[in-house]
Amino acid sequence: MAADPLDSLRLALMQDVLPVGLAVVERARKGGPAEVIAAFDGSSADPLGQLRQEGEPAASQVRENLDRFQPGLGNPVMKVEVRDVGAEEGPPSWDTPPPPSSADPAELLAALGRIEERLALLQSRLA
Numbered sequence: 774m775a776a777d778p779l780d781s782l783r784l785a786l787m788q789d790v791l792p793v794g795l796a797v798v799e800r801a802r803k804g805g806p807a808e809v810i811a812a813f814d815g816s817s818a819d820p821l822g823q824l825r826q827e828g829e830p831a832a833s834q835v836r837e838n839l840d841r842f843q844p845g846l847g848n849p850v851m852k853v854e855v856r857d858v859g860a861e862e863g864p865p866s867w868d869t870p871p872p873p874s875s876a877d878p879a880e881l882l883a884a885l886g887r888i889e890e891r892l893a894l895l896q897s898r899l900a
Contacts, residue, residue, distance in 0.1 A: 784849050787836060793821060795835070796828030 800808040817823045839847030 780849060787832075787847065787849065789825065791835060792825045792828035792832035794828065795831040796824040799828065799831065800824075 797809055797812075800812065804811075812824055813820045836847030
């Protein structure tokens, strides 16, 4: 959660209060006060969670519209800490390219030749 109390409040309003409020408004619009009270009749173990789930699609649209008006207004920008992870801190992930090595120029040219052949084959199949 955000460190600033105002950011925390805004995040809580956007993520928790807005969906519940929109669900209550939609229920009141469709069936009046009886429909709103029906959410709390005891049939659900978590009536606020159910209302939050009902109102989430509409709340998501409201947040997106607020972001179009001013970026970060609807979906608050979260502060993150970025740091460089050295090789000694952990193994490289599978999608990280290997570090450059002092490869033989002949090997590089051979690899580039294979790539060029495959691109030519791909272009001939697409054409």
